[in-house]
Amino acid sequence: MMDLVEIEVKKSKKKIIIISIVATLVAALFLVLGFIFINQSQSVSKQKEEKLLAKEKQEHIIREKNKIIYNDSVKQKIKKIYNYDGKRVFLTFDDGPSKSVTPFILDLLKQENIKATFFTLGSRVELYPEIVKRAYEEGHYIANHGYSHIYKQIYCSAQTVLEEYQKTEQAIQQALGNTEFHSHLFRFPGGSKGGKYDAIKQEAISLLDANQVTYVDWNALTADSAGMKTKEEMLEYVKSTIGNKKSVVILMHDAGDKILTYETLPELIKYLKEQGYEFQNIYDIMNEVE
Numbered sequence: 001m002m003d004l005v006e007i008e009v010k011k012s013k014k015k016i017i018i019i020s021i022v023a024t025l026v027a028a029l030f031l032v033l034g035f036i037f038i039n040q041s042q043s044v045s046k047q048k049e050e051k052l053l054a055k056e057k058q059e060h061i062i063r064e065k066n067k068i069i070y071n072d073s074v075k076q077k078i079k080k081i082y083n084y085d086g087k088r089v090f091l092t093f094d095d096g097p098s099k100s101v102t103p104f105i106l107d108l109l110k111q112e113n114i115k116a117t118f119f120t121l122g123s124r125v126e127l128y129p130e131i132v133k134r135a136y137e138e139g140h141y142i143a144n145h146g147y148s149h150i151y152k153q154i155y156c157s158a159q160t161v162l163e164e165y166q167k168t169e170q171a172i173q174q175a176l177g178n179t180e181f182h183s184h185l186f187r188f189p190g191g192s193k194g195g196k197y198d199a200i201k202q203e204a205i206s207l208l209d210a211n212q213v214t215y216v217d218w219n220a221l222t223a224d225s226a227g228m229k230t231k232e233e234m235l236e237y238v239k240s241t242i243g244n245k246k247s248v249v250i251l252m253h254d255a256g257d258k259i260l261t262y263e264t265l266p267e268l269i270k271y272l273k274e275q276g277y278e279f280q281n282i283y284d285i286m287n288e289v290e
Ligand SMILES: [Zn+2]
Pocket: 094, 095, 145, 149, 189, 190
């Protein structure tokens, strides 16, 4: 017969064995869990890496596609912007960038996956270079609207038009951190024809052309610079100027006070989509396959 001491020893030995087994199991479990966790986080970071690579690749393709090409053929195509077989629309914004309007327009265009054309003012580009850079990086065409927008200053002579163009190009280059950038595209403040400064404008067209710069006006407008009071009024006006045109260049503004333009834009985009227009920007003309 075992004495009591022997039984106690046996019991505690059993206890130790059970505890060791449990401890080993728990440790093994932790080890397995830890392994799974590390593996998973590794695959998550790998996925992230792959996503980033895909994004970079895509951006690169977009950048490649959005190449600024300027030659006679492109110049002719821009001159004939209103001749087109299909239905297309160019959303163009003048007088920006501004802090209170441009970023919101950019957000909306991003959401709608629409690329527009911005005729920037050099003096504004210097104030908000980061907004210009953002617009550029998001695939919008950055074009040139002169520096001062003061008619008697810019239209002093053909030479002053060219000088304002060049000063603005420099401001854009600085904003983009790219001294190779050349928009080759100007929009005359107030349009290329008519008015008090018509003779100087016509002279400037030749001078710009000799400097590898062409220009574009518009054939539709929201009249957002002419005191429209409501969204409805603006929408009706722009619709009436679009009419049955097949290739539409809409003039709008993204200056700081053009909140109504931004507010009207979603409905205008909806209307243009319903009418079957394809949204294009100047890159599409430049990169068109002939
Ligand atoms: Zn303007």
